Amino acid sequence: MDVRTLEYFVAAVECGGFTKAAARLHVTQPTLSEAIRRLERECDAPLFHRVGRGVVLSEAGAVLLTYARRVLKDMEDARQSMIALRGFQGGRVTVSAPPALSIEPLARIVGNFRRAYPDVTVVMLPTEDGALAAAAVANAASEVGLTDRPVSADLRAHPIGSNEIVVVLPPGNALSGKGPVSLEQLAGVPFISSAVGTRARNLLDESKERGIALQTAVETPHREAVIPLILEGVGAAFLPWTVSREAESRGAVVLPLLPRVAYDLLIVHRDQPLTAAAEAFVATALGSSPVGGD
Structure with missing residues (x-):
């Protein structure tokens, strides 16, 4: 079982088939297929089920x-460490984050990092939510992650700020300028419901379970559609404060909730030595100004 064979195996998983994996790795399909067969013999178990051509x-x-x-990531980490010994020229760091945190604070952190280390490439790995961003770090798909969820004990987590959920209403809404609002004050307001598992969706569902009559006007898994729908007057939405600023700049009404729904933002990595690039990225994140709704 060698590193090259493991690379073939991971590529086959990520590409969903041997043909695409071979093309990605610039090898012939028979070469990759034979390597996988050898690996299956070593493991004494089938590693794939063949389904059609995939x-x-x-x-x-x-x-x-x-x-x-993990093996491939450790090898890449070793390579990056050797690069660091040559004066920290080049190298790369992979960062996982959900959409909301990719807007803020990740974009700002990457900007600060690139100004300090212009020769290092930052690879941003998108995930559906903060839990999956942490999972990507745990399974070595990324070296560093940004999350807004609790993480497992095998990861190291560093607070880098806070965020909160606010309510974003269409322009000209009657609640404009009335300060923090309770969920009860929003009874009867039509809402745009986002993807299952997000903090905003959970808050909407929990409110209904408490008997607060928040109406669902639209259900959409497309996060990029939420702000345009608000601006069109379709309904309100619960959004992270960091995301709400775009809507507010375009005329939407943004109000904090009472009580506040606040949570910590974390940068996480595995509990082991980091590459020089990843260590510098974490240090940059910890030195960046925290975000928040105040």
């Missing part, structure tokens, strides 16, 4: 995937 992971393959990614 493949899906077997149970044994799913177990191996976590370890394979």
Whole structure:
């Protein structure tokens, strides 16, 4: 079981088939297929189930995937450390983050980092939510992650600020200028419901469970559609304060909630030595100004 074979295996998983994986790695398909067969013999278990022209992971393959990614990440970390010994020229750092945190604070952190280390490439790995951003770090898909959720004990987490959920209403709404509002004051207001699992969706669902009559006007998994829908007067939405600023700049009414729905923002990494680039990125994040709704 060598590193190159593990690279073939991970590529086959990520590409969903041997043909695309071989093309990505610039090898022939027979070469990649034979390597996977050797790996299956070494593991004494099938790693994939063949489905049509594609493949899906077997149970044994799913177990191996976590370890394979860690091995490849450790090898990349070693390479980056050698680059650091040559004066921190070049190198790269992979950062996972959900959409809201990619806007703020990640964009600002990346800007500060690139100004300090212009030769280092930052690879931004998008995830659906903060929990998946932390999971990407845990399984070595990324080196560093930004999250707004609690993380497991095998990750190191550093607070880098705070955020809060606010209510964003269409321009000219009657509540404009009335300060913090309670959920009860929003009864009867039509709402735009975002993807399941987000903090905003959870707040909307919990409010209804408490008997507060918040109406659902639109359900959409497309986060980029929420602000345009608000501006069109379709309804209100719960959004992170950092995201709400765009809507406010375009005329939407943004009000804090009473009581506040605040939470911490964290930068996380595995509990082991970082590459020089990742260590510098974490230090940059910790030195950046915290965000918040105040």
